[in-house]
Amino acid sequence: MRGFDVEKNIEDMVKYNENAWRLGAVDAGHVLFGMYYTGGGVEKNKGVALRYLLDSARLGFIRSQRQLGVAYRGLTLRDLVDKDEAAAFEWFLLAAEQGDRTSATNVAVFLHEGRGVDKDDDEAFRWFSRTEDMPYGRDTSGFRGLAAFYEKGIGTDIDLVQAYKYYDLLSPGSAPDKARLEEQMTPEQIREAIRLSRQWQEEHNIFVPSYYGLEYQEDGTFQ
Structure with missing residues (x-):
């Protein structure tokens, strides 16, 4: 019975998040991405997983934007997207503009190294500096870059x-x-x-x- 209860709870979680997504809860899209990507509570479907990840990112969910940045950088989800540093930069930039420190640090690194974007050290320094007062992510994520600059x-x-x-x-x-x-x-x-x-x-x-x-x-x- 315990196994049945666990399975039912997972199915209920899928339905709950699908309803929440239809009602406009963008974070539910990120949860559903994870479920469809891993097969947690639903049949694994990488195409559906990617759609939820992209749609929630386009609606402004920071975690989805950052995850796409990491994926297009070629570090994760290699079975979903091909490496594309220009796309990685754009997704990191969207998340950084909403105050995500980790994404802003990546934006600065890309600008400094000229990866997926023209090299611009002045702009890289500006993004490293902005991480200090951003509301999301690890507090010191940009400090090593700032120190080195x-x-x-x-x-x-x-x-x-x-x-x-x-x-x-x-x-x-x-x-x-x-x-x-x-x-x-x-x-x-x-x-x-x-x-x-x-x-x-x-x-x-x-x-x-x-x-x-x-x-x-x-x-x-x-x-």
């Missing part, structure tokens, strides 16, 4: 204080990057970078180990 003067002037700030916000994985910058910075510059990093953490209520004065050790601990 400030360090090397790509799309902006060299600013080691800002570079150090963003590397610090990526702690602990950025310890070698900070050590490299410290060789080029004055103690005053390092203190200012740390102050800016802590200010950002306090404003966003997100804290990394360096905020508490802890440094990453070779054995993987913080002291």
Whole structure:
């Protein structure tokens, strides 16, 4: 009986999402994409899955737009779409314009590398910068790009204080990057970078180990 109940619940979920989709709930389209792609509760149908993914993305659902960007980039869903970096860029751009950090980071990378779009480092820097205040996605997704651009003067002037700030916000994985910058910075510059990093953490209520004065050790601990 338990197996029957599970199967019935899945069937009910399919019907619920199909009704929600007909009523205009765009997120239901993304759920149905997953069901038809994996065969969860319905017969697997990749054509129907792709239709739900495309339709929900065209209606503005960010997760569908981002997923299409990743798919056209050639990283996932290779059995649904062929690699097309121009299409990937367009889908990432649509999601980024709605405030998705991960997509904005991809837009910046594509612009910097000239993938699917003309190379434009000024515009790449602008998109990396915009990730800081976007509402969706991982908070620090664009910070490694920002740090590298400030360090090397790509799309902006060299600013080691800002570079150090963003590397610090990526702690602990950025310890070698900070050590490299410290060789080029004055103690005053390092203190200012740390102050800016802590200010950002306090404003966003997100804290990394360096905020508490802890440094990453070779054995993987913080002291």
